[in-house]
Amino acid sequence: MAKVLDGTRCSKCSMGYYARVGERTGGFSGGKAVAGAVIAGPLGIAAGALGKKKVTYKCSKCGYTVEQ
Numbered sequence: 001m002a003k004v005l006d007g008t009r010c011s012k013c014s015m016g017y018y019a020r021v022g023e024r025t026g027g028f029s030g031g032k033a034v035a036g037a038v039i040a041g042p043l044g045i046a047a048g049a050l051g052k053k054k055v056t057y058k059c060s061k062c063g064y065t066v067e068q
């Protein structure tokens with residue numbers, strides 16, 4: 001499972017902290033699935049479809065964003 005980044009230190013600037021800024025559910029990444037298919041075949045498509053929930057975190061200091 002994805003690690004929760006709320007309140008953890010930014011890996012980019014190491015001064016700010018991540019805060020949750022957005023969340024996407026239900027959307028499956030077509031591009032990711034296609035890339036997975038190229039690399040891993042049908043199993044890659046399944047792996048792409050599993051990434052349904054994406055949470056976006058943003059650093060309070062430098063604005064660096066991370067999506068998980």
Ligand SMILES: [Zn+2]
Nearest residue numbers: 010013059062
């Ligand atoms: Zn930062």
